Amino acid sequence: MRNIRMMICYVGTAYHGFQRQNNARAVQNVIEDTLTQILGQQTLIAGCSRTDAGVHARQFCLSFRTHNPIPCGGLIRAMNSKLPGDIAVMGCEDAADDFHARYSCRGKEYEYLIHNADVRDPFLDNRALFYPYRMDTDRIGKAASFLEGRHDFTSFCGSDGMKEDNFRTVEYIRISSTDGMISVKIAADGFLYNMVRIIIGTLIEVNEGRMSPEDMPALLESKDRKLAGVTAPSHGLYLNKVFY
Amino acid sequence: MRNIRMMICYVGTAYHGFQRQNNARAVQNVIEDTLTQILGQQTLIAGCSRTDAGVHARQFCLSFRTHNPIPCGGLIRAMNSKLPGDIAVMGCEDAADDFHARYSCRGKEYEYLIHNADVRDPFLDNRALFYPYRMDTDRIGKAASFLEGRHDFTSFCGSDGMKEDNFRTVEYIRISSTDGMISVKIAADGFLYNMVRIIIGTLIEVNEGRMSPEDMPALLESKDRKLAGVTAPSHGLYLNKVFY
Numbered sequence: 001m002r003n004i005r006m007m008i009c010y011v012g013t014a015y016h017g018f019q020r021q022n023n024a025r026a027v028q029n030v031i032e033d034t035l036t037q038i039l040g041q042q043t044l045i046a047g048c049s050r051t052d053a054g055v056h057a058r059q060f061c062l063s064f065r066t067h068n069p070i071p072c073g074g075l076i077r078a079m080n081s082k083l084p085g086d087i088a089v090m091g092c093e094d095a096a097d098d099f100h101a102r103y104s105c106r107g108k109e110y111e112y113l114i115h116n117a118d119v120r121d122p123f124l125d126n127r128a129l130f131y132p133y134r135m136d137t138d139r140i141g142k143a144a145s146f147l148e149g150r151h152d153f154t155s156f157c158g159s160d161g162m163k164e165d166n167f168r169t170v171e172y173i174r175i176s177s178t179d180g181m182i183s184v185k186i187a188a189d190g191f192l193y194n195m196v197r198i199i200i201g202t203l204i205e206v207n208e209g210r211m212s213p214e215d216m217p218a219l220l221e222s223k224d225r226k227l228a229g230v231t232a233p234s235h236g237l238y239l240n241k242v243f244y
Numbered sequence: 245m246r247n248i249r250m251m252i253c254y255v256g257t258a259y260h261g262f263q264r265q266n267n268a269r270a271v272q273n274v275i276e277d278t279l280t281q282i283l284g285q286q287t288l289i290a291g292c293s294r295t296d297a298g299v300h301a302r303q304f305c306l307s308f309r310t311h312n313p314i315p316c317g318g319l320i321r322a323m324n325s326k327l328p329g330d331i332a333v334m335g336c337e338d339a340a341d342d343f344h345a346r347y348s349c350r351g352k353e354y355e356y357l358i359h360n361a362d363v364r365d366p367f368l369d370n371r372a373l374f375y376p377y378r379m380d381t382d383r384i385g386k387a388a389s390f391l392e393g394r395h396d397f398t399s400f401c402g403s404d405g406m407k408e409d410n411f412r413t414v415e416y417i418r419i420s421s422t423d424g425m426i427s428v429k430i431a432a433d434g435f436l437y438n439m440v441r442i443i444i445g446t447l448i449e450v451n452e453g454r455m456s457p458e459d460m461p462a463l464l465e466s467k468d469r470k471l472a473g474v475t476a477p478s479h480g481l482y483l484n485k486v487f488y
Contacts, residue, residue, distance in 0.1 A: 011366045056367075076363070085369035119320070122255045123300075123371075125329035 001065050004072070005095035006045075011086040012056045013126045013235065019050045027051075030087060031062065038078045039068040048101045048242045049108065052194070054126070054234035058111075059090070061242045063101040099244075107171065109187040109241040110196045112232065117180040128181065129236035131204070137177050139213060140203040144173035144184070146216030147199060154223035156202070158194030158231065166192060166223075173199075185240065194231050201229030245309050248316070249339035250289075255330040256300045257370045257479065263294045271295075274331060275306065282322045283312040292345045292486045293352065296438070298370070298478035302355075303334070305486045307345040343488075351415065353431040353485040354440045356476065361424040372425065373480035375448070381421050383457060384447040388417035388428070390460035391443060398467035400446070402438030402475065410436060410467075417443075429484065438475050445473030 008031065016024035020032070028047060035043040048061040070078075072092040079089040098104075113128035115121060120130045147156075150169040157166060171187040184203070186196055202219070205211045211219075211229075219227055252275065260268035264276070272291060279287040289308040295301060314322075316336040323333040342348075357372035359365060364374045391400075394413040401410060415431040428447070430440055446463070449455045455463075455473075463471055 009366055011369065080364065085364070086366045088364050088366050090363055119334055120324065120329070120332050122253055122330045122332050125255065127367075 001067060002069075003063060003065055003095050003097050003099055004075075005061065005063050005093055005099055005101070006089060007091040008057070008060050008062065009088050009090050010057050010060065011127075012051060012054050014086055016053045017051050017055065018047050018057075018060070027060075027087060030084065034079055034082050035064065035066075037082070038075065039066050039070070041066065041068065046101045048105050049191075049239060051239055052197075052234045052237075055237045055239065056127070056235075057239040059241050060239055061101045061105070061244070063095065063099055104244055105242055107187060107189045107243040108191065108239060109185055109243075110191070111238045111240040112184045112186070112196060112200045113236045113238070114182040114184070114200075115180065115236075116177070116182050121180070126235045129200075129233055131182075133208070135177070135182055135207055137175050137182065140207050141173075141175045143203055143206040143211070143213035143216050144175060144199075146213065147220070148173055151220050152223060153192050153195055153220070155219050155225055155228045156195045156198040157192035157225060158198065159225065168192065168195070187241075187243075196237060197232045197234065198225070198228050198230075200232035200236070203229070204232070205229040245311060246313075247307065247309055247339050247341050247343055248319075249305065249307050249337055249343055249345070250333060251335040252301070252304050252306065253332050253334050254301050254304065255371075256295060256298050258328075258330055260297045261295050261299065262291050262301075262304070271304075271331060274328065278323055278326050279308065279310075282319065282326065283310050283314070285310065285312065290345045292349050293435075293483060295483055296441075296478045296481075299481045299483065300371070300479075301483040303485050304483055305345045305349070305488070307339060307343055348488055349486055351431060351433045351487040352435065352483060353429055353487075354435070355482045355484040356428045356430070356440060356444045357480045357482070358426040358428070358444075359424065359480075360421070360426050365424070370479045373444075373477055375426075377452070379421075379426055379451055381419050381426065384451050385417075385419045387447055387450040387455070387457035387460050388419060388443075390457065391464070392417055395464050396467060397436050397439055397464070399463050399469055399472045400439045400442040401436035401469060402442065403469065412436065412439070431485075431487075440481060441476045441478065442469070442472050442474075444476035444480070447473070448476065449473040 015027050018027045020028040045062045045064040076089050115124045115128035115130045154166040169189045174185045262271045264272040289306045292305040320333050359368045359372035359374045392414050398410040413433045418429045
């Protein structure tokens with residue numbers, strides 16, 4: 001039995017997230033249906049992450065088992081000729097027998113794009129959060145630096161996602177700005193439900209002066225989701241890299 | 245009576261071109277409905293160009309007359325709050341009384357994007373022509389240079405667009421290439437129906453060896469649409485600049 005590791009990329013706008021849904025179109029449904037058709041056998045996949053409706057992925061890893069001997073190059077070509085234009089397979093290889101897209105994942109990098117301009121750009125519709133107000137990247141960068149490291153991120157966890165252990169290690173939060181676009185990249189060994197989007201919503205609160213950067217340690221300490229910012233919209237969020 | 249000149253920008257994917265349609269959604273319908281609502285009077289606009297279904301515009305000029313004294317800045321804000329996310333107003337000003345978006349236009353620049361990579365990028369779906377074969381930009385550049393200048397472009401005119409005078413002056417055709425993307429910019433004093441898309445289809449024929457650059461003068465001379473390449477898909481085409 002082969003164990004296949006596949007990298008895909010997708011625009012999330014038309015999908016109700018990655019995870020298989022019974023009554024809505026999810027990326028997983030489309031991939032599994034296409035694989036099942038090509039491989040000639042019912043195929044179920046494991047994904048590296050659930051992503052919410054509207055979230056994009058530049059690098060998303062999945063794994064599955066098959067008896068089919070099709071070479072990886074041929075499988076990539078067959079998939080890309082059948083998949084819709086907003087999903088593509090970027091790579092594929094035979095993996096070690098114990099590889100699993102979700103459980104083997106050591107970390108991920110998400111990117112959140114903020115379209116910071118006076119007038120919105122239609123070509124960035126559904127691809128970045130439009131934010132027409134002045135953004136003080138030094139100020140939000142200072143707030144972000146308090147979130148780096150190992151912390152209990154309960155204050156930054158959506159209510160559906162509570163787990164027993166809410167400690168995560170944020171490797172870095174990197175903020176950069178170019179020509180009307182602000183990028184916030186966050187890498188961690190794992191993410192709680194809505195964690196990136198709540199961090200972004202909180203950084204916006206900091207930018208607008210309703211919180212100060214120095215409030216971050218007490219916010220982490222409070223373990224109270226209601227004290228953090230709102231959950232920023234999904235359409236600015238990209239799963240950017242997965243680490244194994 | 246004020247004469248207003250307005251610059252808009254749109255992603256053409258969801259529209260049946262710019263020009264008003266009775267049974268389909270066109271950009272003109274959306275703009276006129278929104279203006280009529282804001283200005284409180286039935287408003288009809290003139291656009292600088294028809295664009296085909298799926299064609300995009302980074303700079304599209306339109307003009308209209310109104311008695312409403314609303315300041316241009318307020319009109320921009322009102323429009324952008326009401327328009328769908330794939331259309332935006334970039335600028336607006338009171339124009340001379342004889343200004344007309346179409347008749348005053350002295351020229352335009354179109355850009356055609358070719359996504360030239362082994363694997364298609366979902367984020368470029370509907371935004372560039374995916375072309376996974378080697379592109380010899382020197383060779384197509386040589387062919388393009390024969391099309392610069394003043395010529396009868398009948399061979400490059402779609403059948404619906406025949407006019408009495410098919411002479412046009414192509415100011416330049418500039419081909420550039422960066423990281424998986426080839427850009428072809430074409431500026432002219434006017435364009436025949438489908439002219440840019442037929443030029444692109446012809447350059448692809450030249451790239452693939454079915455025509456040579458040196459065939460271009462005879463192709464122009466023939467005035468025979470059937471001898472040129474196919475009409476390239478609309479989704480790679482952008483109205484990039486309009487000159488007055």
